[in-house]
Amino acid sequence: MPPSRVVENAKQTSETVLNDASAAVKSATENPKQATSNLLHTPFMRAALPFINGGIAGMTATTVIQPVDMVKVRLQLAGEGVKTGPKPTPITVFRDIVASGKVMDLYTGLSAGILRQAVYTTARLGFFDTFMKRLAVSAEKKGTKIGFKERAGAGLAAGGLAAIVGNPADLALIRMQSDGLKPAAQRANYTSVIDALARISKTEGVARLWAGCYPTVVRAMALNFGQLAFFSEAKNQLKGTSLSSRTQTLTASAVAGFFASFFSLPFDFVKTRLQKQTKAPDGTMPYKGMLDCFTKVAKDEGLLRFYRGFGTYYVRIAPHA
Incomplete structure (x- = not known):
């Protein structure tokens, strides 16, 4: 030419x-x-919207319930290694945090919480919606409907995949929230989630950002199984009732929040303990891993310790549902 x-x-x-x-x-x-x-x-936006909506919803919920999450973490770390140790309540923990600093201390780690939701919730709700759409297409071709088993499978897969991606932000959140429990001279005093991630990577290695990843994944799968699967199932069961659409959503959220809390709290407890721990002067760690943590807590603190703060955890989970 x-x-x-x-x-x-x-x-x-x-x-x-x-x-x-x-x-x-x-x-x-x-x-x-x-x-x-x-x-x-457009095809791109139809595929992207579940991820975008999930991220915005998660970050909004985190901003609202961050003080509750702070209290939850402090409850899980209280009396570590002692069966007859202190028995704090959400009220006493809340009062101690405010008394030792200021009300805004309840929002410690908010930047990490928002980053975690931006990554984790965006991914898990996006993956769940994507999996459900594919299952719906497959079910339609077979002339069947999506059942509880399919919803549960989609929730487990979405939660596990998203937890791996979001673990660094989750670890930074726990470190920032637990920092105030240390003596003043030993505190890291992280200024933001970026500061926490950078300093942890530098002093402990990048791989340390995935500490507690295994229980985090199991916890996310358990939480998603209880939250997404039961929410979807409860919403489906409530369709034929006289309740309004908004009431159906709130009721389904309450049901899903309960089951999500019940299934995931023990793993959330272990995740918190593993992510908070740092090496002792002799180079050892309090816990070697998830099973070791489960065993030591059950032996030294009792089985019920895994469900300490269930009410607080439920209040934290239900808004996300």
């Missing part, structure tokens, strides 16, 4: 692109609602 023809074709192509862009901008200016609707219904 002659060079002149190539230049002419390129010019025509660029003019076409500019004209299309100009027409799109003009259409969006004249009818913004239609433009927004067209954008939201």
Whole structure:
């Protein structure tokens, strides 16, 4: 093709692109609602929206319940290694945090909590929605409907995958929330989640960011099994009732929150203990791993210690549901 023809074709192509862009901008200016609707219904946005909505929902919920999460972590760390140690309540923990500092100390680790939700919740709800859509297509081809087994499987897979990605932010959150329990001279005094991640990586190694990953994954799978599967099932069961759509959602959330708390709290407890621990002067760790932590806590503190703060944990989980 002659060079002149190539230049002419390129010019025509660029003019076409500019004209299309100009027409799109003009259409969006004249009818913004239609433009927004067209954008939201593109294949890319349809696939991305579950992830975007999940992340925004998770970050919003975290901002609201961060003080509850702070109290929950302090409850799990109280009386470590002692069966007849202190028996704190959410009220006493709340009072101690405020008395030793200021009310805003309840929001310690908020940046880590928001980052965790931006990564973890975005991924788990996005994966869950994606898995459910594929299962729905498969069920439709077979002439069947999605059952509880399929919902549970989708919830377990989505939770496990998302937990691996979100573990570093989760570890930073626990470190920031537990830092205030140390003597003043031993505190790290992290200024933000970025500061925490950078300093932990530098002093303990990058691999340490995935400390407690195994119980975190199991906890996420258990939580998703209870939360997403039971929410979906409860919502499905409530469809034929006289309850309004909003009431159905809230009721299903309450049910899902209970089962999510019941199944996941022991693993959340172990996750907190493993992520909080650091090496002693002799280089040893209090716990060697998830099973060792389960065994030592059960022996030294009793089985019921795994469910300490169940009510607080439920209040933390239910808003996320």
